[in-house]
Amino acid sequence: MTHDPYSVTPRKPLTDKQRLQLFIRHQGICCLCGLKIDGVKEMWDEHINPLWRDGDNEAENRAPAHAKCARLKTKQEAPERAKGRDVAEFHFGAKRAKTKPMPCGRRSRFKKKMNGEVVER
Ligand SMILES: [Zn+2]
Numbered sequence: 001m002t003h004d005p006y007s008v009t010p011r012k013p014l015t016d017k018q019r020l021q022l023f024i025r026h027q028g029i030c031c032l033c034g035l036k037i038d039g040v041k042e043m044w045d046e047h048i049n050p051l052w053r054d055g056d057n058e059a060e061n062r063a064p065a066h067a068k069c070a071r072l073k074t075k076q077e078a079p080e081r082a083k084g085r086d087v088a089e090f091h092f093g094a095k096r097a098k099t100k101p102m103p104c105g106r107r108s109r110f111k112k113k114m115n116g117e118v119v120e121r
Contacts, residue, residue, distance in 0.1 A: 012057040014045050023064050031063035032073055044070040052081055 014022065022045060028037050031046055046065035049055030065073070110118050 009051045009056055011047075011051060014062070018059065019045060019064075022059065022062055026064050028064065030065045030069055032065045032069035035066075037064055037066055042066060046070050046073070050077065050081075053084060 023037070029035070030037050031048065044065050044067040045062045046069075047055045047057075048061050048063055051057075055061050110120055112118050
């Protein structure tokens with residue numbers, strides 16, 4: 001599977017049951033500031049490895065956090081996120097350049113035989 005840097009895994013909201021399980025598993029501790037989260041209502045499920053950095057929606061990649069902390073984290077990540085996008089674009093561009101076949105190169109539809117004759121593969 002090729003990774004398209006422009007298609008980020010969409011954020012999948014947890015069901016109430018999943019949220020509760022996550023909350024219990026982490027003993028109601030915010031994964032960002034380490035303090036107790038006051039009730040399930042305040043809880044925000046946070047992606048430990050952000051989706052934009054190849055994280056996924058699996059339970060192992062999620063932890064409860066205060067909505068306030070999650071917002072702060074997103075804000076702090078913004079410059080890094082932008083940098084990541086630049087890098088992704090660079091790689092994407094480099095990849096695209098590579099997919100352009102060289103005349104008679106290995107990726108070309110045609111190949112040059114030893115005697116110089118060009119034949120279709
Ligand atoms: Zn917190």
